[in-house]
Amino acid sequence: DAKTTQPPSMDCAEGRAANLPCNHSTISGNEYVYWYRQIHSQGPQYIIHGLKNNETNEMASLIITEDRKSSTLILPHATLRDTAVYYCIVRVAAGNTGKLIFGQGTTLQVKP
C-alpha cells in the first residue's frame, strides 16, 4: 500500500472549516483514500473514502486532486468534539480483505 504524509498537528477555530491535507504521491490506480479519526482512548472511527471523485457524507467532504497524489479532508463546521487524531490511509480496493496500515496522522485541536 502507498505511503501517506500528513502534518503532525493543526489547530482550527470552533465553527470554522477544518481542512486536513494528505500527500499520497505513490498511490496506485486501484488504491482508495480512506480517512479515519481517533478520539482519545477510543477506537478509530470511519469517516469517508474515495477513489478519484470528490465525496461527501454527513461527517465530511473528501477532495482528491486530479492526479490523485494528494487529498484534503474537510470538516465544514468544526466543533470541540472533532478534536482527534485524523488518519489518511491508502488501500487496495474497497470491499476486499485489505488491511489498514496506520501512519502517525494529524492531531487536530479545535479551539473555542
Added chain:
Amino acid sequence: GAVVSQHPSRVICKSGTSVKIECRSLDFQATTMFWYRQFPKQSLMLMATSNEGSKATYEQGVEKDKFLINHASLTLSTLTVTSAHPEDSSFYICSAKVSEQYFGPGTRLTVT
C-alpha cells in the same frame, strides 16, 4: 452503522498470567477481523488478521504463540495474551470488516 464491541474495556493482570479479550460484531457477520495494538502517544500497529474458520495471519515481529487468536464464529474473535509481562501493557483494538472496517472501543491492558 456497524457496531463492534470489545470485552473487557479495562483489565489489570499479574505478570505471568493470561488474558483473553473478546471482539464481537453486534449487527453484522464478519469473516475477517483485525487486531491492533497501540502504545501511548503512538499510532495503531496491526498485529494480525483473523479469519473465521482458519488460522490467523500475523504481522512480522508478532509472536503467534504469545498472542493467540481464535475466530470461531462470524461474530466473535478472541485475542489471548499468554504469560503477560509489563511490556505487553497496551491498548488493544479490534476491527471487523463488512463493507468497511469498523473498530471496537478498545481494551486497556495493564500488566503488573
